[in-house]
Amino acid sequence: MAILIRGGAVVDANDTYRADVLCHDSGAGGTIAQIGPDLDVPPGATVIDAGGQYVMPGGIDPHTHMELPFMGTRASDDFFTGTAAGLAGGTTSIIDFVIPNPRQPLMGAFEDWRGWAEKAAADYGFHVAVTWWDESVHRDMGTLVHEHGVSSFKHFMAYKNAIMADDEVLVNSFMRALELGALPTVHAENGELVFRLQRELLARGFTGPEAHPLSRPPEVEGEAANRAIRIAQVLGVPVYIVHVSAKDALDAIIRARSEGQRVFGEVLAGHLVIDESVYRDTDWGRAAAHVMSPPFRTQAHRDALWHGLQAGHLQTTATDHCVFCASQKAMGRDDFTKIPNGCGGVEDRMAVLWHFGVNMGRLTPNEFVRVTSTNAAQIFNLYPRKGAVVQGGDADLVVWDPQRTRTISVATHHQNVDFNVFEGITVKGVPTHTIARGELAWADGDLRAERGRGRYLKRPPNPAYFEATRVANRLKEPEPVAR
Template sequence: MLHVKGGTLVTAEGSKRADILCGADGKIAHVATTIETPTGCDVVDAAGLLVMPGGIDPHTHMEMPFMGTIASDDFYTGTAAGLAGGTTSIIDFVIPDSRTSLVDAWQAWRQKAQKSAADYGFHVAITHWNDQIYHDMKTLVEECGVNSFKHFMAYKNALMVEDEAFLHSMRRAAELGAICTVHAENGDAVAYLQQDLLSEGRTGPEAHPVSRPAAVEGEAAHRAITLAGLLGVPIYIVHVSTQEGVQAISEARLRGQEVYGEVLPQHLVFDESVYEGSDWLKAAQYVMSPPFRPKHHQAALWGGMMSGQLQTTATDHCCFCAPQKEMGKTDFTRIPNGTPGIEDRMSVLWHYGVKTGKLTPEQFVALTSTNTAQIFNMYPQKGSLAIGADADIVLWDADAERTISAQTHHQNVDYNIYEGMTVTGVAKKTISKGHLVWDEGDLRAVRGAGQYIARQPKRRNVRKPL
């Protein structure tokens, strides 16, 4: 048992002074203005701190095999780093290869994730269409706690799904009460532009953003939303990074479509200039897809979040160390795509969002935790401070500063894209399922303590565009 005492509770709905009592079962046992500490119960002093639902990162790739290598943060190191930053749950991705069934792949990922220090769930990727997939989707939803599927419109000749298969998958998911998510970039256009650039001898990382311009995302987002609209089903767009993407989402929502958009904090603070300069490795370390953009896109992303048209934040946490990045030394298309960030998401969003007055603390909670829990049907188990919810809690110091660095971070990767950035807003203590796992610098993450979040299906209204 743990008594979180003296803090200010902040949820998506509002803020108030209150204590929380975490039960021995890892759930919130009581919430009241003041609680008397039960005998034998540890007390966590929250005076002067904001007490918020633990962060949920709905987009990570721990130890993912990708582009001929494997992401360096595994389920243990990655989730532990998350705890140090206030994130207490993740949803990772099962990405079946073409020879493996969805269910087998899901089992393999379950196996790998046993070592997690924090709770985790899975989206499962659909890359093509056939009868087995049709049936496996049902198994995953009804027996495996999966209620979301992922689609890639990029990565031609690898993960890319065709529109017709995408339609089949969306229809099926909706029948089952699952929601579809999508990486929205036009894979044909990327493939064309990559070849075009390489044929011109442009092999360095500065060609990466040129091969995936904003319009390529805007196009795919618009297409994905249109296809979902034909069926009247919901769609969730991962890592929205462009004004065009925000526009596509908000226009569809105004037509009554159920469309969600996810933002990565790195897209809020970096622009395309990170790919310039003579330091090959530094540029390569920022290679991820979608790439960093001209600055005006950042305003669009902020506006999307402030207006409620973008609902979640994630990291697309996917770590590759220098030797891995160097696989693309002579060909930017072979640089493993991915950036770290699970440890810093919440601080960066607070610093640039709340401290600047763009977001309220309540919106911060919605964007880092509650909305995600609602969309992926983990609420109120996750994303809430209500009695009965999982005792996943972050104690936030709104005024503390920290300087981000690979020297001090807990992520298993040899760089940090935010290196040297001083941010205001720090996770002082993190509680996972009632256990204090991060205490002002002391990381007490426990290998294997994380549990699988079996998410239930949720029937949604069919909403053809108005």
């Protein structure tokens, strides 16, 4: 049945205004039917009283890893439990990562992930990682773009002897992405340096989680970000740097953007609020639960990240949601390099960003919408179907109570993991209702997620970004020499 959201203040990326919002149910397309004051209630419609609340686009998390096979185990949130948890927190779409094993065909890995994702409760798309190179990878990238709507490709500069892409792979893949109009994305850490530091720390007897940030200092992130950005500059392709955690990497982004290069930056909710002291917790399990890459940083880096988000140098917020239970983390009890890397957050990102962003004066409500939804929709070519409150767009909406509070806890969250990195934080500002393509998925604490209801999102290349890049490249070409 239709849903009428009555009496709320609609907040999108650019405006705030009072209006009712009428949503078609999924049987009628699951889109926004009408926006305006004092709308009539259709027969049989569900009415949500949004008085005193905001009505905003549902969150888009552009960086998740549901049921990822990684480091000898598999992430404990699958595509159903992970997307259901996201709906409880106001996130209505995710973009996950297909990560082929070395020498595995890209199309084979993509088909694996498509099968796993059929159980998703919310809409989902994919980035596909390029972990090796030959002519088949070149061909599969074209198939993914033209036939399957994959318009972004991931490159890990870390994880030596596993999925790390060296400079040759980066150059070949970036060039192919430019041909296809696809966006390269990069995990920026110098994998050679990380590997060396890990070996040195282990040799000196540092085996616990406290060694994890020491093996991945800010400089290795800054170097890799700068290298990826400069490779993209030479080739004339846009680039997106995922999970920026260090001022060093942010500085590389700011410098490139100030020179006119098209570089996008993403920051995780966790990197904005969690301190590196968590790795020195005397409880090994709690310390290990925070092991992710890049690691959490000092206050100075967190301040820089907030400033980068406020200034628009970082455009999107994500979670890198990739959760492992205590028994899985214990695989690295005697060797920190064997602790499965990953933390959660898909359920809590929106509330954490509202509390520490809007409530503390760092973001306006409109800026909150930009960094949690609209910018991701635009960069990854889902806009205005997603990321906007607009007639005809998908009815992916969150009704947000800025006064209601919630204390985040593993005891009450919906993520399928026995730890929460935001444990004990009381946030002010939470979703009371989440609508996903016209269906009520979260209602005042009642999670109504349906297994398999999520829809695969094809994302064709974004011509605007690449036409601008091509024009800029032509302008840089040397003039012919008269003979």
